[in-house]
Amino acid sequence: MQQLMLFDVRAHLLLPEHLMTYEPGFFSAEDSERYLKTFLKTVPFQQSKVMMYEKEVLTPRLSAWFGDRPIRDGDQRPPIRWTPELLEIKEKVEANTGTTFNGVLLNYYRDGNDSVAWHSDKDTIPGLKTEIASVSFGQARNFDFRNKQNHKQQYSLELGNGSLLLMKGDLQKFWEHRIAKSAKPMKARVNLTFRKIP
Numbered sequence: 080m081q082q083l084m085l086f087d088v089r090a091h092l093l094l095p096e097h098l099m100t101y102e103p104g105f106f107s108a109e110d111s112e113r114y115l116k117t118f119l120k121t122v123p124f125q126q127s128k129v130m131m132y133e134k135e136v137l138t139p140r141l142s143a144w145f146g147d148r149p150i151r152d153g154d155q156r157p158p159i160r161w162t163p164e165l166l167e168i169k170e171k172v173e174a175n176t177g178t179t180f181n182g183v184l185l186n187y188y189r190d191g192n193d194s195v196a197w198h199s200d201k202d203t204i205p206g207l208k209t210e211i212a213s214v215s216f217g218q219a220r221n222f223d224f225r226n227k228q229n230h231k232q233q234y235s236l237e238l239g240n241g242s243l244l245l246m247k248g249d250l251q252k253f254w255e256h257r258i259a260k261s262a263k264p265m266k267a268r269v270n271l272t273f274r275k276i277p
């Protein structure tokens with residue numbers, strides 16, 4: 080598998096800026112640790128079931144959806160009410176990105192065995208470019224993305240503790256992303272994706 084890191088000679092990350100921007104250390108190490116601890120203690124994380132090859136399987140991670148409405152039509156889980164911490168984070172992310180969000184999906188990866196398979200995020204408002212802000216706390220994990228038309232065009236970006244990644248433009252349309260399992264020992268990570276549900 081071809082896996083390219085997007086670094087230039089000055090060790091700066093090279094990202095297609097019209098598709099994503101990355102800010103490491105957007106939250107301080109202190110704040111990040113406080114948020115991670117709070118979420119692990121208080122969020123009612125659940126392992127949801129999805130249909131795969133006509134079988135019901137448990138997703139290899141835990142998740143919880145907070146916001147003003149269900150994440151998608153027909154989703155059985157009622158949205159959980161915003162907490163003070165999530166509102167605090169949302170405000171900071173909105174000020175930085177100039178975008179407003181009405182929901183946030185929390186994914187909890189307990190260790191290197193937890194993952195999310197190749198997918199693109201489908202909560203697109205027709206005719207509008209999807210903007211999703213992704214905040215990570217805890218264990219750094221590789222975020223892989225690949226071109227839907229050409230899977231050899233694949234890149235990887237490490238999402239560190241307290242980082243902010245803004246996914247935008249045609250990223251969801253033409254690219255898929257995943258968090259792969261890892262054979263290395265991995266501690267807990269909680270990722271927040273702020274979304275705008277139509």
Ligand SMILES: O=C(O)CCC(=O)C(=O)O
Pocket residue numbers: 184186195200213222238256257258270272
């Ligand atoms: O954990 C991550 O960084 C990505 C999560 C993700 O892709 C999703 O929730 O749709």
Ligand SMILES: [Fe+2]
Pocket residue numbers: 198199200256
């Ligand atoms: Fe996603």
